[in-house]
Amino acid sequence: MSLWQKAIEDAVRKTKANIERFGDQFPHVSSNGTYALNDNNEWTDGFWSGMLWLCYEYTQDDAFRKAAVGTVDSFHRRLDEHRQLDHHDIGFLYSLSSKAQWIIEKDEAAKQLTLQAADTLMKRWRPKGRYIQAWGKEGDERNGGRIIIDCMMNLPLLYWAYAHTGDDKYLNAAVIHADLSRRFLVRGDDSSYHTFYFEQETGEALRGGTHQGYMDGSTWTRGQAWGVYGFALSYRYTGNPLYLETSRRMARYFLERLPEDDVVYWDFNAPVNAETKRDSSASAITAAGVLELLSHLEPDDADRAFLEDGLQRTMTSLVENYSTIGQPEAEGLLEHGSYSVRGNNAPDDYMIWGDYYYLEALLRLERGIPGYWYERK
Numbered sequence: 077m078s079l080w081q082k083a084i085e086d087a088v089r090k091t092k093a094n095i096e097r098f099g100d101q102f103p104h105v106s107s108n109g110t111y112a113l114n115d116n117n118e119w120t121d122g123f124w125s126g127m128l129w130l131c132y133e134y135t136q137d138d139a140f141r142k143a144a145v146g147t148v149d150s151f152h153r154r155l156d157e158h159r160q161l162d163h164h165d166i167g168f169l170y171s172l173s174s175k176a177q178w179i180i181e182k183d184e185a186a187k188q189l190t191l192q193a194a195d196t197l198m199k200r201w202r203p204k205g206r207y208i209q210a211w212g213k214e215g216d217e218r219n220g221g222r223i224i225i226d227c228m229m230n231l232p233l234l235y236w237a238y239a240h241t242g243d244d245k246y247l248n249a250a251v252i253h254a255d256l257s258r259r260f261l262v263r264g265d266d267s268s269y270h271t272f273y274f275e276q277e278t279g280e281a282l283r284g285g286t287h288q289g290y291m292d293g294s295t296w297t298r299g300q301a302w303g304v305y306g307f308a309l310s311y312r313y314t315g316n317p318l319y320l321e322t323s324r325r326m327a328r329y330f331l332e333r334l335p336e337d338d339v340v341y342w343d344f345n346a347p348v349n350a351e352t353k354r355d356s357s358a359s360a361i362t363a364a365g366v367l368e369l370l371s372h373l374e375p376d377d378a379d380r381a382f383l384e385d386g387l388q389r390t391m392t393s394l395v396e397n398y399s400t401i402g403q404p405e406a407e408g409l410l411e412h413g414s415y416s417v418r419g420n421n422a423p424d425d426y427m428i429w430g431d432y433y434y435l436e437a438l439l440r441l442e443r444g445i446p447g448y449w450y451e452r453k
């Protein structure tokens with residue numbers, strides 16, 4: 077059995093055990109090895125749904141489908157009640173739940189729900205500043221003019237909605253936001269700001285900053301990872317070579333800085349000592365993103381060997397040094413993720429998105445199953 081296969085089998089077994097443990101609730105991040113559960117009101121709840129769909133695609137075991145459909149029902153209610161949707165992560169939530177169901181089984185109600193979710197995300201488009209506001213209410217003093225790099229992974233919901241409706245409002249918002257992110261969040265040396273502020277009335281660029289990184293001008297590793305994957309997906313949907321180039325350069329920046337064991341610390345600028353926290357989820361996202369990036373490169377592309385080597389090193393270390401293989405009762409798949417190190421919020425724990433991207437990358441490597449960011453051919 078290959079290393080990837082062994083890791084997948086372990087992940088599938090644990091996910092099945094978690095169906096019973098989690099019941100109708102959704103995992104977020106862990107504390108002392110136990111996932112904190114919620115009633116579908118976190119930005120992360122789509123990742124559990126996505127893991128169930130991935131496991132269903134891999135095994136065809138109906139227990140996974142039943143649980144996944146249960147999560148989509150929950151996402152229907154969440155949208156109907158407009159519960160905890162006042163942020164841009166609607167893209168994460170509905171891409172991996174209802175959009176996944178549509179992709180796998182062409183369920184019409186799931187498609188309609190996903191389109192409704194795209195409309196909800198569009199409510200965060202700010203025509204004056206010409207960006208998608210990440211957090212907070214419109215006009216909010218602190219966050220009204222703020223974009224964050226994580227949003228690159230929310231844009232596929234808008235591109236997908238354009239593909240299904242032909243209404244170019246979705247496409248225009250996504251493209252304008254991606255261009256703005258490329259210009260202001262990605263720096264000249266291919267590193268990235270986590271967030272950037274604009275003047276709300278005029279869209280004038282003000283300054284870069286951070287929320288979860290080490291400091292305003294540093295490079296939060298998970299932010300860089302969102303950029304690697306997000307720009308590759310913007311390229312897939314638009315064909316704009318500048319997005320492919322941005323993904324490639326951000327991936328090079330990330331992989332050129334892998335530490336000794338090939339899994340990154342939480343921020344590329346954080347001083348490294350024996351206490352410095354890792355973020356295994358940033359490495360898992362980057363691995364999945366590099367797989368997407370590689371799918372667009374020519375066989376003889378000059379960066380291919382470097383990117384493939386970084387991918388192999390990352391995934392091997394995640395499986396061998398960070399996975400919970402060998403701990404059959406563990407709830408999580410990957411140890412040593414960090415949600416917010418400076419905020420001391422789950423600085424060294426399981427992150428459900430780390431588990432999701434780890435499984436997505438494994439399944440893409442082993443079976444060519446690419447996740448739910450876009451329609452299959």
Ligand code: GLY
Binds near residue numbers: 226288298415
């Ligand atoms: N998108 C929020 C995070 O990566 O923590």
